Amino acid sequence: MAFQQDTLSVVIGGTGGIGRAVAEALRARPGRVEAVGRAEGVDIAQPDTVSAFFARLGPVDHVVVTAGSQAPGGHFTDVHPAAAKAAFDIKFWGSLAVAREAARAIRPGGTLTLTSGFVARRTVPGTYVKAAMNAAIEAVAKVLARELAPLRVNVVSPGLTDTTAYRDMAPEARAAMLARAAATLPAGRHGRPEDIAQAYLFAIDNPFVTGSVIDVEGGALIN
Numbered sequence: 001m002a003f004q005q006d007t008l009s010v011v012i013g014g015t016g017g018i019g020r021a022v023a024e025a026l027r028a029r030p031g032r033v034e035a036v037g038r039a040e041g042v043d044i045a046q047p048d049t050v051s052a053f054f055a056r057l058g059p060v061d062h063v064v065v066t067a068g069s070q071a072p073g074g075h076f077t078d079v080h081p082a083a084a085k086a087a088f089d090i091k092f093w094g095s096l097a098v099a100r101e102a103a104r105a106i107r108p109g110g111t112l113t114l115t116s117g118f119v120a121r122r123t124v125p126g127t128y129v130k131a132a133m134n135a136a137i138e139a140v141a142k143v144l145a146r147e148l149a150p151l152r153v154n155v156v157s158p159g160l161t162d163t164t165a166y167r168d169m170a171p172e173a174r175a176a177m178l179a180r181a182a183a184t185l186p187a188g189r190h191g192r193p194e195d196i197a198q199a200y201l202f203a204i205d206n207p208f209v210t211g212s213v214i215d216v217e218g219g220a221l222i223n
């Protein structure tokens with residue numbers, strides 16, 4: 001569906017990182033973009049705030065969810081189950097809270113695009129919480145793509161991308177992590193938010209894409 005003056009796109013998580021790059025790319029097109037996070041009063045872990053947001057908006061065309069990057073890491077026995085469940089409540093159940101509203105609000109021809117992450121299918125010790133919640137999102141998105149058809153539902157799975165998610169790391173540690181990725185990944189670079197944003201635009205634009213998981217990870221899955 002071509003973008004028109006009345007096209008309304010929503011990016012939940014669109015005020016930082018990958019979501020902000022998606023929102024910026026969409027703002028270059030006709031129509032309106034609502035980019036929100038907790039600072040705008042939309043917390044995906046609080047379904048009431050999600051419902052109230054969609055009630056305010058009315059019908060929408062494209063919904064992207066990029067919120068919920070935080071999850072506890074470390075050896076399985078060191079991760080407290082309560083912290084793991086809290087991360088699930090945000091990213092997994094939060095994405096589904098958005099999907100419930102989006103299923104009702106999206107106009108014919110629109111799309112829903114969720115976000116997973118490369119550790120869903122690349123085995124990295126110390127990441128079991130992210131692995132599980134991202135794999136769960138990919139699995140559910142495929143069911144939604146069947147149940148909600150002709151609404152198209154897809155998932156973008158980013159690789160290591162330099163975003164606000166890493167703002168609390170010591171600058172040297174962050175730089176070292178990104179340099180290590182660039183040195184070891186087949187693509188020879190770490191991800192930039194704009195690299196990943198292109199995949200959301202592909203999912204939105206291509207009318208033959210649904211139930212897909214789009215990997216943009218510099219070759220991490222073949223490494």
Ligand SMILES: NC(=O)c1ccc[n+]([C@@H]2O[C@H](COP(=O)([O-])OP(=O)(O)OC[C@H]3O[C@@H](n4cnc5c(N)ncnc54)[C@H](OP(=O)(O)O)[C@@H]3O)[C@@H](O)[C@H]2O)c1
Nearest residue numbers: 013015016017018037038039043044067117161163164165
């Ligand atoms: N960056 C990577 O290396 C990487 C790798 C694999 C997968 N991913 C996935 O890609 C997605 C985006 O990651 P990112 O690195 O761009 O994240 P980010 O830099 O941490 O940005 C997160 C955005 O989401 C919002 N947000 C956070 N918690 C929220 C909540 N509970 N409800 C609503 N909005 C919330 C933030 O705004 P507020 O703080 O105002 O809420 C911000 O706009 C995540 O799903 C992440 O798991 C990222």
